[in-house]
Amino acid sequence: MEQLPPVIKALLSPHVYPYKPYGVKLIQTHISYIFLTGSYVFKVKKPVDLGFLDFTTLDKRYLYCKEEIRLNRRLSPEIYMDVVEIKKDGDQFNIGGSGELIEVAVKMRELPQEKTLARLLEKGQVTEDMIDDLARVMADFHQGAESSPRISEFGEVERVFFSIEENFKQTEKYIGITLSHEKYHALKEYSYKFLEGNTDLFQKRIEDGKIRDCHGDFHCENVYFVDKIYVLDCIEFNERFRYIDTACDMAFLIMDLDYRGYSEFSNRLLNTYLQFTGDYGLVSVLNFYKIYRAYVRGKVGSFKLDMEGPSEKQRAAIKREAKKYFDLAYQYVKKKEGPFLLTTTGVMGSGKTYVSQRLASRIDAVIIHSDAMRKKLACLSPTEHRYEPYGKGIYSEAFTRKVYDQLLKEAKDILNSGKPVILDGSFSKKWQRDIVIDFAKSSRYPYLFIHCSSDDTVIKRRLSKRKFREHNISNGRLELLKTHKAEYEAPHEIDPANIYEVNTEGEIERAINHIERLIKRI
Structure with missing residues (x-):
């Protein structure tokens, strides 16, 4: 308490607030004092200069408070209320009253901390539907986020390198404290080599319009599930951390879910996001950005060791957390994935997508949905339906060939990045399966077809329910x-070693386990 500035001490008293809360709780980060009052949150920026941010003057803190309100209203307009002035009249501090302006704060509606994604995960209260909803929120946000020639410049290799190099310079003093000498140099070498060897890849992301005014701090503590999804605390203090590849934005939460032990949710988040954006090019840079994000979290945790106030016990916990993030970054570097192509086949309603999702979460595969790709090529949104006669329009053979050609084009880039791919579609004709086999053999990718089947009664029940699902594609x-069913050509032509039969009325998990073993043998 004695180490706090006078204005911060004063804000711990309920009498400073116009509505006189019952109590005030202070939370500190390395850049903010956050006051929880029950109904509202007041966030005061610390007068610090960390190189990547400068809050050293009142004018700067006022400016960045306004920016925080403006930017966060993009995702949570109901939460971010206003910038309030903290004044001193005689010996008394007040908010919004008279006197000399001493400080400013962002005023927000307080959300229950038990509703953060982090707390809900701890309590086992997160469902796949919730992850899907969050993926769609971010897909919509990214697709509507501002982009411009100036913003795109931040995606250039030289700009990205600046942030990477800054990380390593700022963490040198923590070698031997929160990360080892070996891991520091391994992560540095990987990051520099990836940038040097993939300039064309980063340029393609720019040309595809993927450098946008993003969130920048998208992790589990900043996501709330209340009456709707709220994403808080976007980066306001440095455009460089916000004008980023959408892949970098998504990599943060994907990494954070991995960090917390929920890799199946991270895979689900990724695949739902890809389904609704069609941005499969994201995958080629995803591991690089996951490493970057884990390293940044380790760095920020290490910064806390420089703060005054933490007890020895708290400092030990801070070290463990930072080390765990650095260790995760190192695991991403060392993780050896192998390209493997899986393709579903079966009549509509036979459970192909369900099997694809279950399997993808187990082997960390990328799913490419034929229906989503078909709609993308037809300039339709994923959930927009065009009900045409069987085999006509966007389901004609000519259009279907375009769809499958594009499926394989996207699959090739992902497989070349080292990740397994699942092509989720009916592949109901021999020619459709033949082009997959020819592609796999010519590129020397191991492959496996998964033939899904089910009883007619079950299929009809699934199809009847499907039309009522809000986000059905x-x-x-x-x-x-x-x-x-009459037109479906059974996959008799496929070598028995390259096809696995799954009755989706049975025990799916047992089938998934068996497929995993097959993948390792093929």
Whole structure:
């Protein structure tokens, strides 16, 4: 308490606030004092200069408070209220009253801390549907986020290198404290080599319009599930941390879910996001950005060791947390993934997407949905339905060839980055499966088809329910089932060693376990 500035001490008293809360709780970060009052949160920026941010003058803190309000209203307009002035009248401090302006704060509506994604994960209260909803929120946000020639410049290799190099310079003094000499140099070498060897890849991300005015601090503590999803605390203090590749933004939460032991949710988040954005090019830079994000979290945790106030016990906990993030970054470097192509086949409603999702989360695969790709090529949104006669329009053979050609084009880039791919579609004709086999053999990718089947009664029940699902992307429907079954060509041509039969009424997990073993043998 004695080490706090007078204005911060004063804000611990309920009498300073116009509505006189019952109590005030202070939380400190390395850049902010955060006061929780029950109904509202007041966030005061510390007068610090850390190189990447400068809050040293009142004018600067006022400016960045305004920016914090403006930027965070993009995702949570109901939460971010206003910038309030903290004044001193005689010996008394007040908020919004008279006197000399001493400090400023961001005023926010207080959300229950038990509703953060971090706390909900700890309590086992997070579902796949919640992860899907969050992925769609971020997909919509990124697709609508500002982009411009100036913003795109921040995606240039030289700009990205500056941030990477800054990380390593700022963490040199923590070698032997929160990360080892070996891991420091391994991470540095990987990061520099990736940038040097992939200039074309970063340029392609710029040309594809993927450098945008993003969130910049998208992790579990900043996501709330209340009456809707709120994402708080976007980076306001440095454009360089916000004008980033959308892949870098998503990498943060994907990494944080991995850090907390929920890799299956991180895979689900990624695949739902890809399904709704069609941005499969993201995958080629994802591991690089996951390493960057884990390293930044380790760095920020290390910074806390320089703060005054933490007890020895707290300092030990800070060290453990920072070390764990650095260790995760190192694991990403050392993780050896192998390209493997899996393709579903089966009639509509046979459970192909469900099997794909279960399997992807187990082997950390990228799913490419034929229905999502079909709609992308037809300039339709993923959930927009175009119900056409069987085999006509966007389901004609000519259009279907375009879809499958694009599926394989996207798959090739992802496989070349070292990740397994699942092509999720009916692949109901021999020619459709033949092009997959030819592609896999010519590129020397190991491959496996998963033939899904189910009882007619079960399929009809699934198709009847499907049309009521809000975010359903499939156009498969009950009235087409009879024709689809009659037209479906059973996959007898596939070598038995490269196909696995799954009855989706049975024990899916047992089938997934068996497929995992097959993948290792092929």
